[in-house]
Amino acid sequence: MINSEETLMNTPGRISLVTGASCGHGRAVAEALARMGDTVILACRSGAAGAVARDQILARCPGARVAVLPLDVSSRRSIREAVQQLSAEYPKLDVLVNNAAAWWTERRVSADGVELVWATNVLGPFLLSRLLLPLLRASGAARIVNVASRQAGGLDLSDVELARKPYSGIRAYQASKQAVRMLTWALAGRLRNEPIVANALCPGFMKTALGRNASLGFRLILFALRPLQVSAERGARTAVWLASSTPGGAVSNQFYIDCRPAPCRFRDPGGCDELYRLCETAADQPVLPPAG
Secondary structure (H helix, E strand, O other): OOOHHHOEOOOOOOEEEEEOOOOHHHHHHHHHHHHHOOEEEEEEOOHHHHHHHHHHHHHHOOOOEEEEEEOOOOOHHHHHHHHHHHHHHOOOOOEEEEOOOOOOOOOOEOOOOOEHHHHHHHHHHHHHHHHOHHHHHHHOOEEEEEEOOOOOOOOOOOOOOOOOOOOOHHHHHHHHHHHHHHHHHHHHHHOOOOOEEEEEEEOOOEOOOHHHHOOHHHHHHHHHOHHHOEOHHHHOHHHHHHHHEOHHHOOOOOEEEOOEEEOOOOOOHHHHHHHHHHHHHHHOOOOOOOOO
16 A cells, blocks of 8 residues: 555645535544645534534644535535635635535435435535536646545436335445446546546545444444444545645546555446436526425
């Protein structure tokens, strides 16, 4: 494995946004970036949980610059409001880490009426990345880091929300993580002549709260496998390396595991473009009015 500690930069002046940063992998990535000097924005669905994470990071990194941005990545309205707030407060964005993800055992839908795993893991990061492109371009050397997984596959572009098949939370999660990789390649291709790199990674089998929505049986399996799980801090190394190392800023359109490029079988250009266009159409749907 590449020794990521040898290639990380001190990064004062940079601005980084990490989604799902209130706990687990996201908080570990955010803390590492803050320790190196970034101004770090914790994009969290719960403002209270984000404030707790901010205070914990500040306690461990005195003098760090950490802010909380309310953001529910499953909601188009929330994403647009967050981008509007961010654009009003910051002149640029150097790093976007699309980390937030979730899954449920039963089928749920978002406030926009979209299957919730697809909305959270795919459409939300897609729309957020697209809307933040002006701030990323203003950086002059920006990085988009998408958190994917080895547990990927089974995506059916004719039924991305699993509306016709018997629902499985695991199947929905695996399909969403395949989509994350494919959208990374589609975006990287579209940005190939711009000063923005886009890469995906697998952080490994971590001790995080991702399984909190699983069935009791699956949670027991995860508990039994805890000796094989790495800490969130250990899992965060690849994302931090891509966000902050000199080599990480020089590559694009790659899939990384343990700070090393790894093969990805989800690279069919036609399929990637079809998925990108599908997400464009979904992201541009009118935002539903608030309930009540």
